[in-house]
Amino acid sequence: MRRNLIWKLSGALLVLTAGAGLCQQKLAQTGLKFLSVTTDARVSAMGEAAVTTTGTSSAMFFNPAGMARLTNSVDISLGRVNWIADINYSFGSMALNIAEGKYGVFGVNFLSVDYGDLRGTVRATNDAGYQDTGVFSPTAFAVGFGYAKALSDKFSVGGNMRYVKQDLQSSIVAYNQDGSPIRTDNRVDVYTFDFGILYRTGFKSLDFGMNLRNFSEEIEYVQESFQLPLTFELGISMNVMDLLGDEEASTDFNVSVDAVHPRDFNEQFNFGGEYVFMEVFALRAGYTFPSDEHHFSAGAGFRKNSLFALDYAYTPFGLFKDVHRFSVHFGL
Template structure:
């Protein structure tokens, strides 16, 4: 009876929290900087449209819900991946997790994300025929480095967090001219500490899981005279293997359904929904959907997970159509032992 009551309370809270905002349209609510921290990098999560808050994961949990890292079964886990983002922007990411003494002391993890925005032309207004003066190229970039920790406090309840340093360099800009009319430039870069925190709860009702996390909590930062905040995001989610309601062999077949309700700082509330079918713990087919969005909506993915000499290797791919922009492709590699 208690379990059913908890499920009802969770579902009711999610409905009340997100019922009205979802009908508000795509009205922008605020602005934030360091938007590279909002892009989903892991191929599995992206194929599920980011609905990973309540799913058990490994080192890549540091990018979503750090608490779910506590439930990994291996001592070591490493992940690497690449995202071919819109406008020829490229992401590289990596994560590693260490679980000493079978999790007695929890799970420790590190993560990194780097962003290459490519080369851009730098110009300033000028009183000439073109109306501008070309002063060369610049190459903006960004990165984030994190250290995380997660622990299962009981066989049902886990907590986790991450502290990370995020840095962004937008190149140099002309801020004035000297007496000889030579341009005076200034570097526009800034770094800040940010925090992530999450919980994961196994309800006890079949395979139903509940998760919650807060990401990118930090102080305000500023470029010159303009201040802004990081893309703070609050997420709640539930997930379950719906084959629990059937008589199918759940050891060889799994059909995970995951739903996340998200509250971003700079966008209306969203629902992320994902479905993952896993055959014999080796082949995974995935699909996700996010609403509301400006361009992206449906995502697809596939994963292959063989076990060789005691090592579990995972190859994941995700594909996201992106409207008027280029389609987005994500590739991930993971190994655990």
């Protein structure tokens, strides 16, 4: 019965993603793009090859099924992204592993965006051609609840539901005859859903995973509707040192490869590598193609068993300034 359930869940996700793919054969513009920004430093340093990322609460941001392999009773991840154009992201996640996974793993997560202060203008008939409308500060955030369960020693499933809100504040669209402004609110909110599976193939440490992120209804600003950045991903990963057959090796070399099908861009491939020495120090690098601005990424990390980890990622971003990511992880 369990085996039948596993295949049914896998088939359901494949049907869902196939249907999504048929609806987006042409590239489309999407909104709430902040949901597409990779947050975790370790994952970012490895070229965003994240489908088979496991063992931490931050898996909810990439493939919630990976949370089922949590070994700690409590796991907390926090981090910050210094994004382009002086935009900053803050994120966090916490997972509870109840009764060593007997009832599954429950998690909560948040993501917030600080766009800074912007100056608004509106078209005018004066010499400058515009009129200053003052400073405004747009914001965006998402809060979510995730759940993952290992259905067998090889197969895990997971899901994540988030409430997402973006507030671009009010804007002046016209003026009354008496000169008073006519304003409209630019706020939207929506629920999004992520689904994922993770499968241990049984060959060494080879893992296979797939996920669907940002599944949601269309949203509307004033009179214009748009879709969210729906993304389907397939990925594999492995510690290639296992191929040497040395179980006492003091180093690991983890390799990840993801195939990504976003709604608003061409298909992409993410490649990532992580060299871990003595289970303490890690050096990472990754590559993404095709991509408009960013391709290469790199980073480093320090960890103490599963109790503490500190990670950093660097991504050169073409015409824009470099992107820096920092994340810290605690386990109990």
